[in-house]
Each structure stands twice: as structure tokens, then as C-alpha cells.
Amino acid sequence: MPETFEVVVNGDVVRVEPGTSAAAAILMAGHGACRKSVGGEPRAPLCGMGVCFECRAEVDGVRHVRTCQALCRAGMRIITDGI
Amino acid sequence: MGSERGRKIVVVGAGPAGIAAACAAAEAGCAVVLMDDNPTAGGQIWRGGGGREAAQWTARLEASGARCWYGACVVSAAGGTVVAERDGEPMRIEYHELILATGARELFLPFPGWTLPGITGLGGLQALARGGVPVRGKRVVLCGSGPLLLAVAAHLREHGARVEAMAEQADFGRLVRFAARLVRWPGKLAQGLGLQWALRSVPFLTGAWPVAAEGRGELESVLLRTVQGTRRIACDWLGCAFGLIPNAELAAFLGCRIEAGVVAVDEWQRTSVAHVFCAGEPTGIGGLERSLTEGQIAGWAAAGQETKARALFGRRADLHRFSAELAEAFELRQELKELASADTIVCRCEDVRRRELAGYGGWRGAKLQTRCGMGPCQGRICGPACSFLFGWDTLSGRVRPPVFPASMGTVAAAGERQRREARV
Amino acid sequence: MSEPAPDVLVIGAGIIGAACAWRLAAEGARVTVLESDIAGGGATAAGMGHIVVMDDSEAEFALTRRSRQLWNDLAGELPADCEYRRTGTIWVAADEEEAAIVARKHAWYAERGVMTEILDARALAWAEPNLWAGLAGGLLVPDDAVLYAPCAARWLLERAGAELRCGACVERVESGAVALRGGERLSCGAIVCANGCAAAQLFPDVAVRPRKGQLAITDRYPGFVNHQLVELGYLKSAHGTASESVAFNAQPRPTGQVLLGSSRQFGVDTPEIEWPLMTRMIERAFEYMPALRGLSVIRTWTGFRAATPDGLPLIGQYAAMPGVILATGHEGLGITTALATAELVAGTITGSAAAICGEPYSPSRFAAAHSYA
Numbered sequence A: 001m002p003e004t005f006e007v008v009v010n011g012d013v014v015r016v017e018p019g020t021s022a023a024a025a026i027l028m029a030g031h032g033a034c035r036k037s038v039g040g041e042p043r044a045p046l047c048g049m050g051v052c053f054e055c056r057a058e059v060d061g062v063r064h065v066r067t068c069q070a071l072c073r074a075g076m077r078i079i080t081d082g083i
Numbered sequence B: 001m002g003s004e005r006g007r008k009i010v011v012v013g014a015g016p017a018g019i020a021a022a023c024a025a026a027e028a029g030c031a032v033v034l035m036d037d038n039p040t041a042g043g044q045i046w047r048g049g050g051g052r053e054a055a056q057w058t059a060r061l062e063a064s065g066a067r068c069w070y071g072a073c074v075v076s077a078a079g080g081t082v083v084a085e086r087d088g089e090p091m092r093i094e095y096h097e098l099i100l101a102t103g104a105r106e107l108f109l110p111f112p113g114w115t116l117p118g119i120t121g122l123g124g125l126q127a128l129a130r131g132g133v134p135v136r137g138k139r140v141v142l143c144g145s146g147p148l149l150l151a152v153a154a155h156l157r158e159h160g161a162r163v164e165a166m167a168e169q170a171d172f173g174r175l176v177r178f179a180a181r182l183v184r185w186p187g188k189l190a191q192g193l194g195l196q197w198a199l200r201s202v203p204f205l206t207g208a209w210p211v212a213a214e215g216r217g218e219l220e221s222v223l224l225r226t227v228q229g230t231r232r233i234a235c236d237w238l239g240c241a242f243g244l245i246p247n248a249e250l251a252a253f254l255g256c257r258i259e260a261g262v263v264a265v266d267e268w269q270r271t272s273v274a275h276v277f278c279a280g281e282p283t284g285i286g287g288l289e290r291s292l293t294e295g296q297i298a299g300w301a302a303a304g305q306e307t308k309a310r311a312l313f314g315r316r317a318d319l320h321r322f323s324a325e326l327a328e329a330f331e332l333r334q335e336l337k338e339l340a341s342a343d344t345i346v347c348r349c350e351d352v353r354r355r356e357l358a359g360y361g362g363w364r365g366a367k368l369q370t371r372c373g374m375g376p377c378q379g380r381i382c383g384p385a386c387s388f389l390f391g392w393d394t395l396s397g398r399v400r401p402p403v404f405p406a407s408m409g410t411v412a413a414a415g416e417r418q419r420r421e422a423r424v
Numbered sequence C: 001m002s003e004p005a006p007d008v009l010v011i012g013a014g015i016i017g018a019a020c021a022w023r024l025a026a027e028g029a030r031v032t033v034l035e036s037d038i039a040g041g042g043a044t045a046a047g048m049g050h051i052v053v054m055d056d057s058e059a060e061f062a063l064t065r066r067s068r069q070l071w072n073d074l075a076g077e078l079p080a081d082c083e084y085r086r087t088g089t090i091w092v093a094a095d096e097e098e099a100a101i102v103a104r105k106h107a108w109y110a111e112r113g114v115m116t117e118i119l120d121a122r123a124l125a126w127a128e129p130n131l132w133a134g135l136a137g138g139l140l141v142p143d144d145a146v147l148y149a150p151c152a153a154r155w156l157l158e159r160a161g162a163e164l165r166c167g168a169c170v171e172r173v174e175s176g177a178v179a180l181r182g183g184e185r186l187s188c189g190a191i192v193c194a195n196g197c198a199a200a201q202l203f204p205d206v207a208v209r210p211r212k213g214q215l216a217i218t219d220r221y222p223g224f225v226n227h228q229l230v231e232l233g234y235l236k237s238a239h240g241t242a243s244e245s246v247a248f249n250a251q252p253r254p255t256g257q258v259l260l261g262s263s264r265q266f267g268v269d270t271p272e273i274e275w276p277l278m279t280r281m282i283e284r285a286f287e288y289m290p291a292l293r294g295l296s297v298i299r300t301w302t303g304f305r306a307a308t309p310d311g312l313p314l315i316g317q318y319a320a321m322p323g324v325i326l327a328t329g330h331e332g333l334g335i336t337t338a339l340a341t342a343e344l345v346a347g348t349i350t351g352s353a354a355a356i357c358g359e360p361y362s363p364s365r366f367a368a369a370h371s372y373a
Helices: A020-030 B015-028 B053-066 B122-130 B148-158 B172-184 B186-198 B249-254 B288-302 B306-310 B313-329 B334-340 B363-370 B382-390 B408-414 B416-423 C015-026 C056-077 C096-111 C121-127 C147-160 C197-203 C233-239 C277-289 C290-294 C331-350
Strands: A003-007 A012-016 A056-059 A061-066 A076-079 B008-012 B031-036 B069-070 B071-076 B081-085 B089-094 B095-101 B103-108 B139-145 B161-170 B204-206 B209-214 B221-226 B229-234 B237-242 B242-244 B276-278 B343-348 C006-012 C031-034 C089-093 C117-120 C137-141 C165-168 C170-174 C177-180 C185-187 C190-193 C210-219 C227-231 C244-252 C257-266 C295-305 C314-317 C324-328
Touching: A003 A020, A012 A020, A012 B148, A012 C015, A020 A056, A020 A076, A061 C210, B008 B015, B008 B089, B008 B288, B015 B095, B015 B288, B031 B071, B071 B249, B071 B408, B081 B408, B089 B408, B095 B249, B095 B288, B103 C165, B122 B139, B122 B237, B139 B148, B139 B209, B139 B221, B148 B161, B148 B186, B161 B221, B172 B186, B172 B209, B172 B313, B172 C147, B237 B306, B249 B276, B276 B288, B288 B306, B288 C227, B334 B382, B343 B382, B363 B382, B363 C147, B382 B408, B382 C165, B408 C210, B408 C277, B408 C290, B408 C295, C006 C015, C015 C147, C015 C190, C015 C324, C015 C331, C031 C137, C031 C147, C056 C331, C089 C096, C089 C121, C096 C117, C096 C137, C117 C121, C121 C137, C170 C197, C190 C331, C197 C210, C197 C277, C197 C295, C227 C233, C227 C277, C233 C244, C233 C257, C244 C277, C257 C277, C257 C290, C257 C295, C277 C290, C295 C331, C314 C331, C324 C331
Parallel strands: A003 A076, B008 B031, B008 B095, B031 B069, B095 B276, B139 B161, B139 B237, B161 B204, C006 C031, C006 C190, C031 C165, C089 C227, C190 C324
Antiparallel strands: A003 A012, A056 A061, A056 A076, B071 B081, B081 B089, B103 B242, B209 B221, B221 B229, C089 C137, C117 C137, C170 C177, C177 C185, C210 C257, C210 C295, C227 C244, C244 C257, C314 C324
16 A cells, blocks of 8 residues: 555645645545636546646645646645636 | 767657657667656656556666656747746756657547536546546546547546446448458557457447536536437546647747648658657657657657668558558548537637637637637647637647746746847 | 728728727718738737826827827727726836836826826835835826727727728728739728838838837736836837837736736847847846746737837828828837827818827828938
């Protein structure tokens, strides 16, 4: 069993394995969406490979991070924002 | 021309083509830098592992002496220097030869409800699952077109997903003809048959495509058009993509000649721009073996090893024939142009609907007036959709930096070297 | 063809041409607009869309103030995609010397009935928290605005009900007629030449030349900047004749994106990004707003302003050809002055009263032979 660690999604603690993407952590925390579109729709990852920008969220204080490309690190703070 | 030791080669993209190019050039004694936006090598098809062949190539890459930079996203390139962003910081790498192995992305065609959370691409769903998105026990419907459909279905089933149905837009007749022609490539035929056997209990619908995705705030079901009428299937995930399109943006940025969205190359994989090569999917969608073959040819050609490169020309020609078969078998049908209704969002970054795009003669006019394509994806998702829906040329206008969104600090740094040189 | 010739042919469907068509149509003229590419696709698409009153000369002031008023009056009718916002401008003072300039500007505007407010360092920081804290203050001009010009141009053309012909390249202009590439000849009453730098191709003695600019726009960061921020050095950059200059100029788009300019370059007519100048422009911006460094840039682009030797536009009769009215040379103030330009142009053609005197912008002021160094 690989060593798991904790990340925080919108204030909730999630335990993940190494190699987990921030996008996966968002889903595992029970949030169906990473962001809101300009029209207010909930949006989640589409392409899974970093080109669609639908999976954007704030990671460790930096906005517009593509969470499908960001690997979780211990203590990572993820906030799904409205942007 | 003998081997050019110490020649600096930069390879952009660490999928199979890039890995093969880097190995070939590094083994020939060149100083190779391999860079990729992703956290690890493998590209899409070998994401998160990839089996024995992938492991062999990765080991060969490690032994080759090529330096690998991951999480490095190319922002600009010109005159012998690549500028990339890594961890928010600019990096500049100089090259004598540049090999573009930027791969492909999926073609998304809009249909009502396609923006609901839970709807992804085919390769996209596989990539997300490999990144830890839970699929075990989840109901999955896969649709769209191409060999990825079966491959992704099999992979997801292996990981415990309940694949409820697969819907391929190509007709049964076309697929049968394609299968018959696969006898020329027994390995691929065996692969295909193996997949079909593994998926024998999963309904495989041909001449079928999604007409709407339904749900409140997230995906609940999909409505499929099938030869026998519409069918509604409840599901947790819908993987849907209509084939692959080249990631040709960096090549276009460099001024390489692009024909019908594909980067034009000569027999040495050279583009129309001096010292710039291109290998793999951007020269024509063709799958793993074509990427590996073209990657090696490009790597050897860049390293001056023409004899070694030439030895693979026959194999490449054969794989080009396979590419042509693929394109014909999975050609997208005209009905797909009507999937998007007037209210369907076409540009997801800016929420531009189809009806707003009516009446424009071209991409630029539509962009300026509606904001379509002005979001962070820089038109990578909506551009190809608009090309298919309206026949617009959506690639050639996009030649300004940054090739990929980058921080203001990195964009500033991209001009620094030129400035310092100018002062001297 | 039995249709009568249009009363007015407007060459160029950018913001100037669109505004002229709109104004002329409102005064009863039948207008045809000829555009070589797409409406609003030239300098109109490249600029910042800043509607700003300027004090560098009485003539510039008269034109910008009148036009700003006309835009503000029109604001309620503009559709949402024109993105009109009365963000106001803050002219930023970097040090005490510039703070003194701010005080003089405040007085100058007050004498002429334009409302402005002096901001000290604290007030500036409160208004714009992302500005570097060491600045001296600024001048707030609350009635300045921003606009998305390509949509405004389209709307003006629609309201004009003018016939718009895109892909129509004018090769030659005579009194009462134009010749298009491909041989077609169109007769008309008056001709308004509103095609920016291209006016010099139609009339070689018209004193406009291209001045290249570059911009960058970020992803969405709502609240990062609230007003259009311009450094006082902008005036020197705009009105100087240096071959290359940059000035800090940042705009909040209604989307939350930050639009960054500005740069000026003579002698280059290719549309590629000039990297060294882009770097200079961005680094200048970092001096005022260090927090810009971490923002994600989505796009950069270039455009060509039509510049004249004295920085004032050319609006009025082209002396060498009766019936031809020039409306070009607006440099960086095309959006701002479009409506007042249209008012002057319409006045010249229909005789309607104009609110300001058109003399300072007369093309005849360059009647004597001139040359650019």
C-alpha cells in the first residue's frame, strides 16, 4: 500500500496516493465541479490533458491552475473558485 | 554527413514520438533536451505507465543521456531558442535543431448538454482515471469515433468501470471494410480482435452518436441516436470525442507550412522552416507505431545519421497507408454538423452559443465580435469544432505568443535575451 | 443598376468610418461603407478602447471632451457586447515632481469644467491596492470610460443602416467616384476617407504614417485593477517622435481580464510581436504594478495607429479633391474621438452645426510640402 498523504479541497481534508492529480482530489472530496463558467454553469475536466482549461482551480494560492496536470503534494490547498 | 556530436537538439513533447526522437539523437552523440508539459514522460497513450513497450522505451531514454524537463510548457520559440515556463518561472533553452513531437488532442463536437460535469473525452477519461479519478463501479458510456473508443473501453473495464455501451458514429459497413483491410497489419488486427473479445459483453453500436446529455448540474444520462432509434442510458461518466487532431500550434507559430491542419514535412521529417523537424501525430494522425517510427527518423536526421533514418522509410510508408485507412474508416459524417442546436455552447471558455456564431464568414470576424476563441484555451477546443461546423480556417491566424498561456513574468523574460544582445 | 448613387461613400469600416456612417445616416444621408477586410478589424480591434479626455493641447482637449460627452450620452443605448464601463482613468504620479504635474492638470481641467480629483498616496493605494505602494498619488478622471470597440463599430454600422461591403478594396479616389480593385467604379456624392494608415496609399501627400503598438491580455482576475491606469509619461510617449517608446497603461476589462499596453514604434510595418519592446513594456508595468508578474497572459497582439506630424487628426476637406473628406490620423485616440470626428465630418458634408471648431484638425494645415525624417 503506497504511502498516502493529505491535501485540502475547499477546506475538506482528502487522503490521496502519490500520482493523484488535483482534479481527482477535487472529485474525491465530493465536488463535481472545478469552476463556474462565465455564464454561471458548473464545469469539470473535459480533455484530461491540459488543453481545455475547464479544470482550472486555485492551487496553493495560484489561480487558473490546470488541476488535471497538477500532481498532489502533501498539504496542497485547492480551492474551486467561481472563475 | 557524419554524426554531429554535441549538436544541441531540443525535442518538444515526451510522448512516443518525442521519446523515440530523443533516444535516437542522444544515442548518436547529440546533446538532447526533451521537454514536456506533463509531470512525466509518456504523452497521452503511455500516460501513467503504458506496458512493456513503454517501459522499454523509457529505460532506453534514461540510458540515452538526454536531459528531460517535465512540467515545462513552451511559450515561444525562434531563432535557436525555446522559451518555456516551468513552475511559474521562465526557462530558455538553445538549439541547433528543434524536433516538434507535440502529439494530438481530441476533437470535441458540441451537442446539447455537453458542458455538464461528467462529460469528458475518450482519452480524456482514461487520462483522468489514470490520475486517480475514481471509475470503479461507475456507469460509463463511451461514444464518438476512432480506435480510442475500444481501447479506452477495455482499459476502463479492467479498472472496474461498468461500461454500459459504446457508440461509434461510423457505419457498420465501413468498420467491416476497415477490419478486412487490417489483414495487412496483422499485429493491429490481432490487437483489435483482442479488444473486441474483451468487450464482447458490452453493446457496441455503430452508426450511433449522442444527441443530448441530460442532468441537473451534472451528468445523469445520455440520449444516443442509434440505427434502431434513440436510446437513453443512465450513466455517471460520458467519454465522447470524435477522433484526434494534430497539436500544430507551435509549428504554426514557427511559420511551418501547415496543410489541412497537418504539418508538412519532407522525407527527413523536416518542416518548411530550417532546423525545425516534426514527427508523429502533428504530421498526420496515425497512432503509436507511426509516432515511434517518425520520431526515430527525425532524431537520426537531426543528428546527421541519414543511413539509419533511411532504413525506416519503408516502415513509415506502410504506416502512412494505415493512417489513410484510419482516416477513411472513421471519417466524420455530415449529420454531426447538426448536433449542436442554436443554444448549444460552442466556446466553453467564453460561453458563446452556436446562434451567436451564425452569419460570420470566418474565424477572425466571429472571434472579434463574439469572443469565441479568446479564452485561455486559445481556441484549441472551439477552433476545430468551428472548422468542422462552419468550414472556417482556425489555425493559420494564430501565430502570436504565448503559444500557451504563461505568466506575465515569463512573457517578459522571452524578450530579454534579444534585448541584451541588441545592447552589445 | 437603377439604384441611385449613395449620398456618401465611407472608406473604412473601423470605429471612425462606422461613427461617420452612423452620424451621416442620422442626418438623412444614404451611406455606403467600403471595407477591405472585416468591419472593426484594423486598429479598432487592436486598441485599448479607452475613452479619455486629454489636456496636452486645447485642440486635443476640445475634441476628446466633446467626443467623451457624446459617448457618455450614447452609453445607455449600447448593447452589452460593447462592454461600455465608466471605469474612470487614474493618471499615476510616480514621484513628487509628477504629483506637481497632477496638481496643475487638476487646475487646468477645473478651469474648463472637467471634473477630476487629486489622489494622494494613501487614496491611490486605497483605490488601486495592486499598485506599488511607493507611488506619490494620481489624478482621477471619473467620467472617462472603456469600450469594446469592434462591437461598437458593428453596432454603429447597424444603426446607420448603411450598405456595408466587405472585401471592397478602394484603389483610386476621384471627386465623386472611387475605383475598386477589380475594376468596379462607384459614383457618389461625398467621400469620407476613414481608413487609417491606408489613407496615405490613396493620397500620397496625406501626412499619416503607421505607428505600431503591442498589447497583452491576461486571464480573468476580477478586482485586480479598478480604473484605467496610465502613467504620466504616457503623454511624452504618445506625443514624442522617438522611434520607440513604452508607457504603463493598464485597463480592467468587464470580464476581469487585465489589458496591458502601451508601446509605440515608427518605421515597422510587419505585424509580428517585437520581443524587446514587449519586454520593455511589461517591465515598465512591473514598476507600477509588481503583482502583474504572476498573472497568466492569454494573448498578445499588435496594431498600427495612424499618426500625424503634430499628433492631431486630419478631419475635414481634402483640398486637392473637392467632395473628399479626410477622417484619419487619430493615433491612439480613435475610439475616444470617433463620435466628435463624425460630428465634424457630418457638419462638413451636410452643413449641420458642429459643437466644436474644426479648424485645428484641418488637413490643409499640412498644405506646405513636408517630409518625415
